[in-house]
Amino acid sequence: MKKMMLLVTIGILLLLSACSSGSNTSQASTKDTTGEKQVVTFWHSMSGAGQETLDSIVDDFNNSQDKIQVKAEFQGTYDEALTKFNAVAGTDSSPTMMQTFEIGTKSMINSGNILPIQQFVDKDQYDMSSLEENITKYYSLDGKFYSMPFNSSTPVMYYNKDAFKAAGLNADQAPATYEEVEKAAKAITESNPKMKGFALQAYGWLWEQLLANQGALLLNKDNGRTGTPTSIGWSEEEGKSIFNWVKNMVDDGTFANYGTNGDNMVAGFLAGDVSMFLQSSASARDIIDNAPFEVGIAFLPHPENKERQGVVIGGASLWMMEGKPEAESQAAWEFMKYLQKPEVQAKWHVGTGYFAINPAAYEEKLVKDAWAEKPQLKVTVDQLQSTKPSYATQGALMDMLPEGRKIIESALETVYNGENVDSTYKTTVQQFNDAIQQANKARGN
Amino acid sequence: MSMIAPTIGTNEEAYLSQVERVKRKSRLKSFFKGMLFLLPSIILFSVFVFYPMFQTIYLSFFLTNAQGATTVFVGWENYKALFVDPIFLKSVKNTFLFVFLTVPPTVIISFALAVIANEKLKGIGFFRTIFSSTMGVSVAAASVFWLYLFHPTMGLLNKILEAFGAGGIEWLTDPKWALLAVSMTTIWMNIGFTFLILLGGMQSIDSSLYESADIEGSGYFYKLRRITIPMLSPTFFFVITVSIIHSFQTFGQIDILTKGGPANETNLIVYSIYREAFVNYQFGSASAQAVVLFILILLMTALQFKLGERKVHYQ
Numbered sequence: 138m139k140k141m142m143l144l145v146t147i148g149i150l151l152l153l154s155a156c157s158s159g160s161n162t163s164q165a166s167t168k169d170t171t172g173e174k175q176v177v178t179f180w181h182s183m184s185g186a187g188q189e190t191l192d193s194i195v196d197d198f199n200n201s202q203d204k205i206q207v208k209a210e211f212q213g214t215y216d217e218a219l220t221k222f223n224a225v226a227g228t229d230s231s232p233t234m235m236q237t238f239e240i241g242t243k244s245m246i247n248s249g250n251i252l253p254i255q256q257f258v259d260k261d262q263y264d265m266s267s268l269e270e271n272i273t274k275y276y277s278l279d280g281k282f283y284s285m286p287f288n289s290s291t292p293v294m295y296y297n298k299d300a301f302k303a304a305g306l307n308a309d310q311a312p313a314t315y316e317e318v319e320k321a322a323k324a325i326t327e328s329n330p331k332m333k334g335f336a337l338q339a340y341g342w343l344w345e346q347l348l349a350n351q352g353a354l355l356l357n358k359d360n361g362r363t364g365t366p367t368s369i370g371w372s373e374e375e376g377k378s379i380f381n382w383v384k385n386m387v388d389d390g391t392f393a394n395y396g397t398n399g400d401n402m403v404a405g406f407l408a409g410d411v412s413m414f415l416q417s418s419a420s421a422r423d424i425i426d427n428a429p430f431e432v433g434i435a436f437l438p439h440p441e442n443k444e445r446q447g448v449v450i451g452g453a454s455l456w457m458m459e460g461k462p463e464a465e466s467q468a469a470w471e472f473m474k475y476l477q478k479p480e481v482q483a484k485w486h487v488g489t490g491y492f493a494i495n496p497a498a499y500e501e502k503l504v505k506d507a508w509a510e511k512p513q514l515k516v517t518v519d520q521l522q523s524t525k526p527s528y529a530t531q532g533a534l535m536d537m538l539p540e541g542r543k544i545i546e547s548a549l550e551t552v553y554n555g556e557n558v559d560s561t562y563k564t565t566v567q568q569f570n571d572a573i574q575q576a577n578k579a580r581g582n
Numbered sequence: 583m584s585m586i587a588p589t590i591g592t593n594e595e596a597y598l599s600q601v602e603r604v605k606r607k608s609r610l611k612s613f614f615k616g617m618l619f620l621l622p623s624i625i626l627f628s629v630f631v632f633y634p635m636f637q638t639i640y641l642s643f644f645l646t647n648a649q650g651a652t653t654v655f656v657g658w659e660n661y662k663a664l665f666v667d668p669i670f671l672k673s674v675k676n677t678f679l680f681v682f683l684t685v686p687p688t689v690i691i692s693f694a695l696a697v698i699a700n701e702k703l704k705g706i707g708f709f710r711t712i713f714s715s716t717m718g719v720s721v722a723a724a725s726v727f728w729l730y731l732f733h734p735t736m737g738l739l740n741k742i743l744e745a746f747g748a749g750g751i752e753w754l755t756d757p758k759w760a761l762l763a764v765s766m767t768t769i770w771m772n773i774g775f776t777f778l779i780l781l782g783g784m785q786s787i788d789s790s791l792y793e794s795a796d797i798e799g800s801g802y803f804y805k806l807r808r809i810t811i812p813m814l815s816p817t818f819f820f821v822i823t824v825s826i827i828h829s830f831q832t833f834g835q836i837d838i839l840t841k842g843g844p845a846n847e848t849n850l851i852v853y854s855i856y857r858e859a860f861v862n863y864q865f866g867s868a869s870a871q872a873v874v875l876f877i878l879i880l881l882m883t884a885l886q887f888k889l890g891e892r893k894v895h896y897q
Contacts, residue, residue: 216861220860220861223648223649223650223863226649244648244863247647247648248647248648248649339843339844394752394755394756394844395734395755396754396755396840396843396844397841397843398754398755401733401734401735404733404735404736405734405735408735408736410734410735536648536863537862539861539862539863540861540862540863540864543857543861543862546843547669547843547845547846548845550755550843550844550845551844551845553755553844554756554757554844554845556845564668568669572862575645575864578645578654579645579646579647579653579654579864579866580647580653581653581654
């Protein structure tokens with residue numbers, strides 16, 4: 138027993154000392170290097186092809202000059218990174234800059250631990266108008282930039298051209314409406330019973346996009362752009378159209394249910410288990426390279442009776458943290474500016490499938506060559522540029538959006554498993570509204 | 583006499599009070615000594631258990647911002663909201679179902695394995711190692727391993743089913759199967775620990791009991807029923823109590839395998855707490871859920887001690 142006690146005490150002491158020395162070294166490392174190179178800690182959420190390309194861009198930047206050393210650290214998915222940030226916000230362990238997804242915009246601003254990018258833009262007289270207009274529109278609030286746009290993508294429909302040909306469909310003309318998708322899905326499953334027609338990942342982001350494509354708002358008060366939202370913004374017809382679309386395919390037996398797991402869905406597509414699915418254009422490069430068949434990429438479908446409105450900018454932007462030494466923040470700003478350069482954006486676009494934020498990148502030879510070889514990459518750019526500007530396609534702003542996505546995801550899964558659309562829709566709307574009210578209450582409004 | 587008596591009285595009183603003082607002093611001394619010995623654990627418990635616990639109770643009466651700082655005092659409202667929240671109620675129901683699906687099979691399978699492994703055979707050590715090996719596998723590693731077995735496209739389980747001509751099962755996305763799939767994973771993971779404890783219990787049963795039974799000519803199953811199981815009852819009691827608490831607190835498998843889906847079908851209480859706090863940033867209601875879970879486990883354990891302990895036979 139005594140020995141045990143001793144061991145435990147020693148263990149605790151070691152643990153405590155390990156903790157304290159851990160924080161010491163991290164402080165020391167930022168300070169040590171200020172003499173020679175300014176270290177910038179950059180938290181990101183890019184994995185797979187995105188991480189490879191980002192790491193190579195960071196290396197290029199570090200080698201291009203000798204004053205700044207950017208340390209890119211992968212911190213898990215956007216959700217996970219945001220959770221970590223909330224735990225360290227305002228302390229020494231917080232990064233210099235961080236990548237956060239678009240729906241985290243409002244909660245980052247509300248956190249009070251960030252420096253609006255506008256400060257640096259003004260000081261530097263930096264020209265933000267050279268960036269893609271659709272992107273700057275999402276990230277500017279009342280004409281002020283809080284964060285630097287970085288990786289932006291839109292959802293597109295991937296389809297298996299070989300399977301389309303085998304089913305006697307026109308592989309060059311992808312289905313554009315919900316109804317056409319249903320028909321194509323039926324034809325494919327009939328010609329090959331082992332292959333399902335269509336898959337929709339239970340992912341709140343796709344729901345937001347499918348709404349925007351119909352011109353529907355996610356939240357009232359113009360998607361939270363003209364005030365704090367108090368309830369949902371879509372109408373019953375608009376919301377149910379998506380549920381019914383999926384439900385029809387579930388009933389036809391042409392729908393492949395992968396739940397919330399996007400990786401399984403992509404694996405299923407590559408293995409020929411499903412012929413069409415919706416996913417971020419950011420995966421384009423990965424999927425085209427890995428598919429043993431010809432991959433087609435098409436615009437996001439819309440209901441037949443609604444005109445296509447276009448898509449909301451998805452993806453993430455870069456945030457500057459408050460409370461860092463000015464030299465460090467300035468160094469991070471230099472890196473942000475570097476990321477917007479046409480040649481860097483060209484590399485980023487071709488390496489991943491995210492847009493070039495700076496449209497000048499499309500004039501780069503790298504992009505032109507890639508487009509000639511993989512014309513699918515261009516679809517995502519076309520889709521963004523044909524988007525009609527409105528509050529719907531500008532995207533929603535509110536701090537409860539991550540919670541909203543989870544509500545939608547459960548609802549979609551309920552429908553995938555054959556539940557009644559009307560009752561599911563009703564509970565979903567109620568939960569969503571409750572979440573909005575709860576969030577408003579927690580802010581003390 | 584009358585002159586002396588009071589003096590004796592006072593002397594005695596003085597004496598007694600002095601004894602009392604010395605006693606008290608020594609009691610105080612031994613109290614402090616005891617405290618000194620307890621100090622390390624008191625400090626550790628206060629820092630890592632009591633402080634977080636009181637903080638949780640405190641937080642459960644507030645609404646919070648994304649950093650977890652309290653904003654609005656709401657009293658019992660978080661609790662009231664919980665008992666009408668269909669998602670939370672579902673998670674409570676699922677948790678009980680999950681406990682039911684995991685604890686009895688784990689104990690029964692482990693017991694069967696322990697009975698086999700208790701035989702004195704050549705090379706039995708190898709099997710004992712294999713049977714208890716899942717204890718060395720972390721929750722994350724085991725979950726990822728099962729995630730691949732359940733994979734809809736290239737999972738081994740579906741490949742086997744297809745080889746037998748049966749259609750593939752959507753293990754993790756079909757509401758009928760998801761909780762079962764997670765339970766299977768959990769049973770597999772818990773067998774190692776339960777097996778080891780039960781085997782240890784069996785080996786400490788006095789061999790003279792079996793020898794007397796042998797002399798009387800009792801059969802194998804008679805010995806199992808009349809000697810092994812009763813003598814193992816304290817071990818069973820321990821294993822069941824710990825397994826139930828463990829099942830109540832399941833998190834890792836859920837997070838990796840299903841994320842609570844499909845449609846909250848595998849959303850157990852601890853996962854629901856996590857999601858409420860770290861996805862929805864509602865630390866207030868998450869804390870309220872944590873308090874409810876604490877009370878539930880407390881009640882369950884108390885109930886077990888009350889009902890179970892009577893049937894337990896200590897040597």
